[in-house]
Amino acid sequence: MDNWFTVETLDPQTFAISEYRHWEETHSYLLCGTHRAVLIDTGLGISDIRGLVGELTKLPVEVLTTHAHWDHIGGHGQFSQIAVHPAEQDWISGQFPLTLEMVQKNLMDPACEFPKGFDPARYEIYRAGASRLFQDGDCIALGGRSVQVLHTPGHSPGHCCFYEPERGYLYTGDLVYSGCLDAFYPTTDPILFWESIQRVQKLETKRVLPGHHTLQIPVLMIGHIEHAFAELFERGELCKGNGMYQFEGFAIHI
Numbered sequence: 100m101d102n103w104f105t106v107e108t109l110d111p112q113t114f115a116i117s118e119y120r121h122w123e124e125t126h127s128y129l130l131c132g133t134h135r136a137v138l139i140d141t142g143l144g145i146s147d148i149r150g151l152v153g154e155l156t157k158l159p160v161e162v163l164t165t166h167a168h169w170d171h172i173g174g175h176g177q178f179s180q181i182a183v184h185p186a187e188q189d190w191i192s193g194q195f196p197l198t199l200e201m202v203q204k205n206l207m208d209p210a211c212e213f214p215k216g217f218d219p220a221r222y223e224i225y226r227a228g229a230s231r232l233f234q235d236g237d238c239i240a241l242g243g244r245s246v247q248v249l250h251t252p253g254h255s256p257g258h259c260c261f262y263e264p265e266r267g268y269l270y271t272g273d274l275v276y277s278g279c280l281d282a283f284y285p286t287t288d289p290i291l292f293w294e295s296i297q298r299v300q301k302l303e304t305k306r307v308l309p310g311h312h313t314l315q316i317p318v319l320m321i322g323h324i325e326h327a328f329a330e331l332f333e334r335g336e337l338c339k340g341n342g343m344y345q346f347e348g349f350a351i352h353i
């Protein structure tokens with residue numbers, strides 16, 4: 100292996116797989132049950148995440164997609180079982196709204212040291228579609244543990260968080276992380292983003308497991324983000340095109 104990934108063991112059956120050498124600092128998560136495993140997102144597609152997952156578990160693995168932005172589906176092509184929300188079925192099947200040139204620019208700027216054998220010029224966006232669609236409220240049984248699907252649109256139309264009630268783990272994708280929360284793209288919706296935050300705020304969460312940046316997220320940050328959206332709404336400023344708002348520990352770009 101090329102040491103591209105950093106693996107953190109969250110508990111003996113749960114692993115965070117992180118790409119800290121790239122500015123996106125993307126996280127994917129491997130959840131192992133007794134009969135099967137799921138991989139939440141597959142990261143940037145720069146190194147062999149399938150090989151790494153194969154070292155961590157021998158169980159059959161299905162990929163669950165938080166959303167079909169390029170930085171979360173980069174390694175999807177290395178797996179055969181791919182699940183996504185229906186609202187992003189098209190994106191994952193070749194109709195992703197960014198061009199390959201734009202994605203390659205994001206991949207390389209600012210620069211980082213790529214592993215040997217990776218050629219950015221040959222990078223491709225995953226477009227082979229999904230083997231399964233999941234819906235809000237679905238419960239995915241892994242044997243001894245189960246994962247709930249929460250449709251949390253706003254950052255993207257089919258964005259989903261995944262929640263494990265027994266462990267209190269909330270996998271938040273790009274809905275909650277410490278950094279700049281993006282709701283300014285044409286396909287984003289700041290009001291839906293706010294409503295999705297309100298929804299996950301009601302859960303009994305013990306640990307927030309984000310899609311980017313630090314893994315040390317206080318659960319209270321969900322409430323702080325909700326307050327920030329509420330404040331922008333009350334001031335009449337929760338409108339796309341208004342720019343970047345800085346708060347303590349995060350920013351909101353609308």
Ligand SMILES: [Zn+2]
Nearest residue numbers: 166168254273
């Ligand atoms: Zn995203």
Ligand SMILES: [Zn+2]
Nearest residue numbers: 168170273310
């Ligand atoms: Zn992202």
